[in-house]
Amino acid sequence: MSRVFNFNPGPAALPLPALERAREELLDYRGSGMSIMEHSHRGKDYEAVHNEAISLLREQLSISDDYHVLFLQGGASMQFAMVPMNLLTAGKSADYVLTGAWSEKALSEAKPMAALYSAAVRAAGTTGTGEGKEKSYVRAATEADVKADDAAVYLHLCSNETVHGVQFAVNGEFPHFGKAPVVADMSSDFLWRKIDVSRFGMIYAGAQKNVGPSGVTVVVVRKDLVDAGRKDLPKIFQYRTHVENNSLYNTPSTFGIYIVRNVLLWVKDQGGLAGIEKINREKAWLLYKTIDSHPGFYRCPVDAGSRSVMNVVFRLPSEALEEKFVSESKKAGLVGLKGHRSVGGIRASIYNATGLDAIHALTHFMNEFAKANG
Amino acid sequence: MSRVFNFNPGPAALPLPALERAREELLDYRGSGMSIMEHSHRGKDYEAVHNEAISLLREQLSISDDYHVLFLQGGASMQFAMVPMNLLTAGKSADYVLTGAWSEKALSEAKPMAALYSAAVRAAGTTGTGEGKEKSYVRAATEADVKADDAAVYLHLCSNETVHGVQFAVNGEFPHFGKAPVVADMSSDFLWRKIDVSRFGMIYAGAQKNVGPSGVTVVVVRKDLVDAGRKDLPKIFQYRTHVENNSLYNTPSTFGIYIVRNVLLWVKDQGGLAGIEKINREKAWLLYKTIDSHPGFYRCPVDAGSRSVMNVVFRLPSEALEEKFVSESKKAGLVGLKGHRSVGGIRASIYNATGLDAIHALTHFMNEFAKANG
Numbered sequence: 036m037s038r039v040f041n042f043n044p045g046p047a048a049l050p051l052p053a054l055e056r057a058r059e060e061l062l063d064y065r066g067s068g069m070s071i072m073e074h075s076h077r078g079k080d081y082e083a084v085h086n087e088a089i090s091l092l093r094e095q096l097s098i099s100d101d102y103h104v105l106f107l108q109g110g111a112s113m114q115f116a117m118v119p120m121n122l123l124t125a126g127k128s129a130d131y132v133l134t135g136a137w138s139e140k141a142l143s144e145a146k147p148m149a150a151l152y153s154a155a156v157r158a159a160g161t162t163g164t165g166e167g168k169e170k171s172y173v174r175a176a177t178e179a180d181v182k183a184d185d186a187a188v189y190l191h192l193c194s195n196e197t198v199h200g201v202q203f204a205v206n207g208e209f210p211h212f213g214k215a216p217v218v219a220d221m222s223s224d225f226l227w228r229k230i231d232v233s234r235f236g237m238i239y240a241g242a243q244k245n246v247g248p249s250g251v252t253v254v255v256v257r258k259d260l261v262d263a264g265r266k267d268l269p270k271i272f273q274y275r276t277h278v279e280n281n282s283l284y285n286t287p288s289t290f291g292i293y294i295v296r297n298v299l300l301w302v303k304d305q306g307g308l309a310g311i312e313k314i315n316r317e318k319a320w321l322l323y324k325t326i327d328s329h330p331g332f333y334r335c336p337v338d339a340g341s342r343s344v345m346n347v348v349f350r351l352p353s354e355a356l357e358e359k360f361v362s363e364s365k366k367a368g369l370v371g372l373k374g375h376r377s378v379g380g381i382r383a384s385i386y387n388a389t390g391l392d393a394i395h396a397l398t399h400f401m402n403e404f405a406k407a408n409g
Numbered sequence: 410m411s412r413v414f415n416f417n418p419g420p421a422a423l424p425l426p427a428l429e430r431a432r433e434e435l436l437d438y439r440g441s442g443m444s445i446m447e448h449s450h451r452g453k454d455y456e457a458v459h460n461e462a463i464s465l466l467r468e469q470l471s472i473s474d475d476y477h478v479l480f481l482q483g484g485a486s487m488q489f490a491m492v493p494m495n496l497l498t499a500g501k502s503a504d505y506v507l508t509g510a511w512s513e514k515a516l517s518e519a520k521p522m523a524a525l526y527s528a529a530v531r532a533a534g535t536t537g538t539g540e541g542k543e544k545s546y547v548r549a550a551t552e553a554d555v556k557a558d559d560a561a562v563y564l565h566l567c568s569n570e571t572v573h574g575v576q577f578a579v580n581g582e583f584p585h586f587g588k589a590p591v592v593a594d595m596s597s598d599f600l601w602r603k604i605d606v607s608r609f610g611m612i613y614a615g616a617q618k619n620v621g622p623s624g625v626t627v628v629v630v631r632k633d634l635v636d637a638g639r640k641d642l643p644k645i646f647q648y649r650t651h652v653e654n655n656s657l658y659n660t661p662s663t664f665g666i667y668i669v670r671n672v673l674l675w676v677k678d679q680g681g682l683a684g685i686e687k688i689n690r691e692k693a694w695l696l697y698k699t700i701d702s703h704p705g706f707y708r709c710p711v712d713a714g715s716r717s718v719m720n721v722v723f724r725l726p727s728e729a730l731e732e733k734f735v736s737e738s739k740k741a742g743l744v745g746l747k748g749h750r751s752v753g754g755i756r757a758s759i760y761n762a763t764g765l766d767a768i769h770a771l772t773h774f775m776n777e778f779a780k781a782n783g
Contacts, residue, residue: 039442043449046663051436054444058435062428068413068742070428072622072668075417075745108482108624109645112659116643144643151525151641243660248446250482250624250662267525269490269518271483285486286617288624288662289420294446368442371449 040393043371044197044346045223046243048388052304053297072290076283084293085282091299095308098232098255105254105274106282106292110241111137111222114252115144118218118237120272121264122188123154130159130187130215132180134203135172135196136377139163141220142191159183159190159212162201171378172196174338175203176210183213189236189260190215195224197244198375200348200382201341209234216260224345225253226302226387228312236260244345245387247295250288302387311387318385318394319344325398329405347383348374356408357381367400369393414767417745418571418720419597420617422762426678427671446664450657458667459656465673469682472606472629479628479648480656480666484615485511485596488626489518492592492611494646495638496562497528504533504561504589506554508577509546509570510751513537515594516565533557533564533586536575545752546570548712549577550584557587563610563634564589569598571618572749574722574756575715583608590634598719599627600676600761602686610634618719619761621669624662676761685761692759692768693718699772706783707775710754721757722748730782731755741774743767 041048064071067080074081089104098104107113118141123129129149131142145156160181162174176192183190190212195202202224203209208231209217216236225240232238237256243249254274261274270276276284305311323342326333326349335342335349351357357380361373374380383397415422438445441454448455463478472478481487492515497503503523505516519530534555536548550566557564564586569576576598577583582605583591590610599614606612611630617623628648635648644650650658679685697716700707700723709716709723725731731754735747748754757771 037442038437041443041447043443043447043452046447046450046660048447049444054436054446058432061432061435062425063412068411069415069417069744070423072428073415073417073420073422076420076623078417108484108487108662110482110659112645113482116645144645147641147643241660248662248664249450249660250665267521269494269521271486271490271518285484286420286615286623288482288622288665290622290664291624291662370443 039368039370040396041370041389042383042385042393042397044375044382044384045241045386046249047384047386049248049294050298050301050388053294053301056297057294071293074289076286076289081289084296085287088292088296088299091296091303092253095226095299095302096229096232096255102232102255102257103261103278105256105277106287106295107252107254107277108250108288110249110252111220111239112144114220114239114254115141116148117272118189118191119145119148119156120268121274122260123149123152123156124188124265125153127188128155128157128184128186130184130190131156132176132190132192132212133158133161133163134175134193135199135201136375137196137198137220137222138191138193141193159187171336172199172201173336174341175201178210178212181212183215185214187213187215189218191218191220193220195221195343195345197223197346197384198378200335200337200343200346202343202345205340205342205344216257224343226308226311227315227345229308242291242295244384247298248291251291251295314391315344315385315387318389318391319347321394321398322347322383322385325401329401329409332405332409333401345384345386347385348378348380350380354379359408360404363404364400367396369397369400413742413744414770415744415763416757416759416767416771418749418756418758419615419760420623421758421760423622423668424672424675424762427668427675430671431668445667448663450660450663455663458670459661462666462670462673465670465677466627469600469673469676470603470606470629476606476629476631477635477652479630479651480661480669481626481628481651482624482662484623484626485594485613486518488594488613488628489515490522491646492563492565493519493522493530494642495648496634497523497526497530498562498639499527501562502529502531502558502560504558504564504586505530506550506564506566506586507532507535507537508549508567509573509575510749511570511572511594511596512565512567515567533561545710546573546575547710548715549575552584552586555586557589559588561587561589563592565592565594567594569595569717569719571597571720571758572752574709574711574717574720576717576719579714579716579718590631598717600682600685601689601719603682616665616669618758621672622665625665625669688765689718689759689761692763692765693721695768695772696721696757696759699775703775703779703783706779719758719760721759722752722754724754728753733782734778737778738774741770743771743774
């Protein structure tokens with residue numbers, strides 16, 4: 036077996052120990068005579084895994100008792116709809132901060148719910164320039180970019196834009212956007228470091244970047260927002276249903292949550308999020324330094340203060356060279372470097388499980404490629 | 410490693426070859442240097458698995474081109490909401506046939522959507538008797554039980570009630586309930602045998618019984634119902650979105666679908682659904698015969714024609730003996746036999762992957778237990 040260097044944007048690399056543990060136990064979970072996949076979600080073996088995953092998340096992020104931790108299904112895309120579905124009411128409005136493709140999508144999915152409810156959603160600020168195919172985002176939003184409505188039921192932002200490589204609060208704290216509770220899609224930078232959860236009303240994240248396999252969504256939600264949620268919805272859509280049932284109202288993705296648990300044990304072994312952050316900063320620093328040291332060849336379009344620590348995007352002098360870069364890097368055992376189809380270019384997704392060894396291999400390849408093609 | 414006999418109601422036993430294959434490939438999927446969990450859902454390796462799973466389902470159930478096959482998330486519980494959400498419109502109505510706890514839940518989840526839309530949902534027929542804790546279901550519905558509204562946008566039924574052990578069409582075809590398209594929750598008996606898909610407008614099933622691990626929902630839906638679906642919903646809720654994107658609109662549970670593929674290859678190896686049905690009928694026959702051969706000790710409350718081939722429920726003379734049965738059977742390596750908490754008693758869920766060897770072990774145990782305690 037030889038493992039490649041995995042720069043996939045998600046589903047993405049998982050920590051080897053988390054996978055090795057799963058392999059070892061796959062046919063017989065801790066002497067139970069069954070795979071964890073074959074255990075009832077209401078049995079004590081699975082429930083222990085489920086609760087351990089929740090406890091580990093609470094511990095790693097110092098999540099207070101003011102917040103519930105849920106494991107749902109459907110990814111961030113489901114949350115794009117569930118958030119307005121629960122929190123909007125007739126005559127009320129919600130704010131959206133636009134900093135890339137994913138925050139745009141969140142707003143666009145909220146619009147039909149607002150219409151059904153006679154409520155409103157609005158773009159409270161955007162850092163986008165241009166239109167259509169020329170539309171671009173090269174930085175996160177500052178307080179000056181956003182005209183927040185303090186009466187909004189929430190203000191939504193995407194902390195890290197996977198497609199555009201634009202991240203909030205890379206060096207420091209999140210900006211303050213008025214008084215509405217902040218709902219953050221953190222799918223692609225959840226757990227990259229410790230954050231101050233108390234700054235947010237709700238955080239959600241598809242697991243398939245830093246947390247686990249696809250099919251699990253982590254939701255951290257403040258109790259008052261759960262309580263304020265609409266009650267005229269099918270139960271499956273109400274956050275309170277999942278709170279009241281400890282995310283076991285319906286059958287969750289049990290194996291997915293088991294892998295999440297394994298990943299969180301690995302995070303803990305790395306010295307927790309402080310240790311993870313240190314390595315992540317070094318990885319990103321090495322990559323951006325390599326890009327910047329070939330100014331005529333590699334170019335990162337993102338402003339210095341918003342350059343994502345998770346998704347490093349860059350361009351080469353031509354699309355032909357970009358294609359060659361992707362194809363040759365693949366032959367060198369570096370997988371997943373093609374930029375998102377909507378924007379092109381190169382993207383190195385360097386989530387927690389993509390180690391320093393992978394970065395060294397990539398920067399070496401980049402230096403050689405620039406030398407040969409520059 | 411010693412594997413137990415697994416009678417869990419879901420998540421449930423999976424075919425050993427499907428798990429063995431997963432274990433072998435877990436760290437390195439076919440020489441790609443990554444787990445299938447770490448592959449992009451838009452890469453060719455995963456897409457081949459995804460499309461093979463769809464093709465195998467089409468092949469095993471002879472699904473015509475009039476139907477789409479989708480893999481969604483959220484289980485049957487999500488479909489309870491998505492079906493009315495897509496198909497109900499103001500002034501229209503949908504019919505529900507009630508034969509147990511799950512069809513009741515489907516109706517109850519449809520009601521808030523009907524209210525939001527100024528539409529209606531109604532119980533078109535029920536086989537339930539009694540109220541509250543005394544409520545019981547002992548048979549599927551016949552044509553005489555149901556007053557169907559031919560103008561309904563759909564008629565919903567649950568083909569196999571997991572809690573009550575009541576199944577439709579055990580020996581023969583489904584009844585004809587009027588002219589509305591039939592939407593069937595087949596979560597717990599999908600793939601137990603071949604069925605005539607053309608009798609249904611839509612079939613949905615949580616995978617965690619016969620098809621795979623939890624976290625994957627199979628939807629088979631006729632094209633005209635997809636086209637008739639509402640367009641004023643968030644895209645994630647519209648069936649057409651998933652049709653147009655081959656279930657890759659958002660990141661699906663890739664590992665879950667991979668296991669579904671493995672399970673379907675195993676089904677094919679068993680001689681397909683004809684082979685599977687033959688074994689399932691023998692399993693159920695053996696179990697019901699054992700129950701009926703101890704008439705003063707074991708008692709199946711379900712009417713002869715509705716006795717589920719998947720979930721065999723039975724009672725003992727006292728709750729104390731039922732507890733003893735569960736506890737001693739567990740010691741004998743027979744796991745998951747406790748009845749659903751809402752109804753009590755014993756339930757043996759004998760899905761496709763629970764083999765004849767498990768049934769022989771159970772009937773042997775039942776005979777011995779009756780002898781010792783009768």
